[in-house]
Amino acid sequence: METYFLIIFFILGSIMGSFYHVVATRLSNDESIIFPGSHCTNCNHKLKWYENIPIISFIIQKGKCRNCNSNIPLSCLIVEIITGALFSVCFHSFKLSFDLIIALIFVSSLIIVIVSDIEYMIILDEVLVFSTLLIIVLYLIHYIFFMDYKEGLVELMVNHVYPGIGAFATMYGLKIFGDKLFKKESLGGGDIKLMFLFGLVIGYPLSLCTIFLATFIAFPISIYILFSDKENIIPFGPFLSMSAIIILISKIDINSILNFLIK
Numbered sequence: 001m002e003t004y005f006l007i008i009f010f011i012l013g014s015i016m017g018s019f020y021h022v023v024a025t026r027l028s029n030d031e032s033i034i035f036p037g038s039h040c041t042n043c044n045h046k047l048k049w050y051e052n053i054p055i056i057s058f059i060i061q062k063g064k065c066r067n068c069n070s071n072i073p074l075s076c077l078i079v080e081i082i083t084g085a086l087f088s089v090c091f092h093s094f095k096l097s098f099d100l101i102i103a104l105i106f107v108s109s110l111i112i113v114i115v116s117d118i119e120y121m122i123i124l125d126e127v128l129v130f131s132t133l134l135i136i137v138l139y140l141i142h143y144i145f146f147m148d149y150k151e152g153l154v155e156l157m158v159n160h161v162y163p164g165i166g167a168f169a170t171m172y173g174l175k176i177f178g179d180k181l182f183k184k185e186s187l188g189g190g191d192i193k194l195m196f197l198f199g200l201v202i203g204y205p206l207s208l209c210t211i212f213l214a215t216f217i218a219f220p221i222s223i224y225i226l227f228s229d230k231e232n233i234i235p236f237g238p239f240l241s242m243s244a245i246i247i248l249i250s251k252i253d254i255n256s257i258l259n260f261l262i263k
């Protein structure tokens with residue numbers, strides 16, 4: 001049964017991933033998400049349903065448009081596979097639960113953040129605002145289901161909104177400190193706004209752990225990029241987002257990290 005669900009969630013994730021790639025690309029270019037429908041960005045050829053199957057269409061068409069033979073970005077395929085995999089892992093971590101819904105929304109918004117930040121150096125406000133509000137409303141509904149309205153609101157504030165504000169404020173403080181230290185913009189506005197979402201879902205101290213984990217992941221990659229003289233500016237948002245996803249799905253808690261450090 002578990003395997004059956006893992007496959008279902010992979011397929012669901014790859015379909016959503018295909019959509020998230022479109023969202024990230026179109027919103028970054030100020031285009032509508034809905035119109036026009038899926039098309040080749042080179043020749044505007046409208047995709048038939050069988051040209052629009054996540055992963056499979058890309059492989060069958062060998063990554064090329066069937067009409068004009070231009071290359072379909074490899075990032076489409078990568079995002080489809082990674083989203084599928086992450087949806088499966090989320091199911092594995094949270095089973096069919098309320099936390100799974102939150103995890104899927106969180107991961108989804110971060111995938112869009114990663115794609116738009118890598119490809120366009122933008123963290124889209126629309127995506128952050130939409131997912132943040134959706135998650136707050138779901139938490140509130142969840143709490144009210146078990147307790148009365150007032151108690152639910154208190155739980156929401158204490159467990160999610162305050163940690164979000166704390167993470168946001170800490171990151172903002174780090175930015176001011178970093179700007180003074182390096183005499184230039186050290187962190188983008190998007191990176192700071194991301195922290196509210198992190199605090200909301202993974203809590204206050206853990207959301208700050210993403211900064212350390214992100215620096216750790218980014219370090220070898222930054223060295224590589226610096227020496228391969230491709231592009232000198234490396235967005236930090238994708239590393240923060242990857243770290244937040246890792247912390248969320250590994251269900252690690254702050255106490256086990258502290259225990260590990262003390263040992």
Ligand SMILES: [Zn+2]
Nearest residue numbers: 040043065068
């Ligand atoms: Zn084409």
